[in-house]
Amino acid sequence: MTSPLVKQGRGAEGSQRRLVADPAHRTGLPMQVNYWRGAPTLSDPGSTVQIAAETDVANARRVGLEMSARAGFTGGDQTVIAAAIAEVAQNIVTYAGAGEIILTEVSDGRPGLVVVARDSGPGMDVPSALREGFSTVGAPGLGLNGVRRLMDVFEIASTPGKGTTITMTKWRTRPS
Ligand SMILES: Nc1ncnc2c1ncn2[C@@H]1O[C@H](COP(=O)(O)OP(=O)(O)OP(=O)(O)O)[C@@H](O)[C@H]1O
Numbered sequence: 373m374t375s376p377l378v379k380q381g382r383g384a385e386g387s388q389r390r391l392v393a394d395p396a397h398r399t400g401l402p403m404q405v406n407y408w409r410g411a412p413t414l415s416d417p418g419s420t421v422q423i424a425a426e427t428d429v430a431n432a433r434r435v436g437l438e439m440s441a442r443a444g445f446t447g448g449d450q451t452v453i454a455a456a457i458a459e460v461a462q463n464i465v466t467y468a469g470a471g472e473i474i475l476t477e478v479s480d481g482r483p484g485l486v487v488v489a490r491d492s493g494p495g496m497d498v499p500s501a502l503r504e505g506f507s508t509v510g511a512p513g514l515g516l517n518g519v520r521r522l523m524d525v526f527e528i529a530s531t532p533g534k535g536t537t538i539t540m541t542k543w544r545t546r547p548s
């Protein structure tokens with residue numbers, strides 16, 4: 373059974389958006405759903421970082437810094453994006469053992485960076501995993517929620533026994 377897709381977004385000024393409750397998914401949190409303004413175009417072929425060990429976490433963070441700098445994000449946003457990437461990369465190492473992170477510049481009228489983190493690990497119960505303080509290893513259990521707040525759009529799809537895919541987007545707010 374596929375766990376529910378949880379999606380939230382924070383659009384740039386003028387983008388279409390709405391608030392929806394999420395009773396079906398029992399997270400109890402209001403979700404802001406982001407709508408693409410037309411089909412997004414990929415403005416960059418993207419970079420893939422293979423994740424299989426702790427050292428790959430640092431590598432993914434570095435690629436995140438590089439790509440966000442190249443895409444024109446502010447220094448603050450570069451740090452935010454790199455931190456979000458490092459967290460999902462660390463989760464891949466800890467819980468799935470291996471996976472990959474794909475970074476792609478996109479535009480739907482505003483420039484942005486999409487990060488996809490995917491693995492073929494054990495999967496998770498998404499509503500539980502998104503609860504602050506929930507951890508299956510006695511860790512603080514703050515990572516996924518932190519990432520969710522740092523990024524503008526956050527989606528997580530997980531299937532027990534099959535794996536997890538997290539897709540997250542940051543929009544660039546300053547003009548080029
Ligand atoms: N890629 C993944 N595959 C399987 N389970 C995952 C994955 N990522 C997270 N989880 C599950 O979700 C839980 C919550 O993850 P989260 O990153 O929020 O906290 P944590 O890793 O336990 O602690 P922290 O990130 O604060 O050190 C984890 O304890 C784990 O059970």
Ligand SMILES: [Mg+2]
Pocket residue numbers: 459462463514515516
């Ligand atoms: Mg974590």
